[in-house]
Amino acid sequence: MSEDEAIRDIDAGKYRFYTSVSGHSVWIIIASHNGRRYLKTEADGYAPNNLLSLPECP
Numbered sequence: 001m002s003e004d005e006a007i008r009d010i011d012a013g014k015y016r017f018y019t020s021v022s023g024h025s026v027w028i029i030i031a032s033h034n035g036r037r038y039l040k041t042e043a044d045g046y047a048p049n050n051l052l053s054l055p056e057c058p
Helices: 003-011
Strands: 018-023 024-033 038-042
Touching: 003 024, 003 038
Parallel strands: none
Antiparallel strands: 018 024, 024 038
C-alpha cells in the first residue's frame, strides 16, 4: 500500500494503522506540512522515530 493510499483510507475511516517498536504500540496519524500530507505516529515520548525505525519493505 502506498503512502497516498494509506492517507486516503485513514481519511475515509476504512483503516487505522499502528506501529509497535520494543513492545510499545503507537497509532499512525496524518499530518500536514507546507500543504503536503504525510504519515507520522502520535507523540509518544520515545526515541527513535517509530516509522523511521522500521525496516524498508522489499
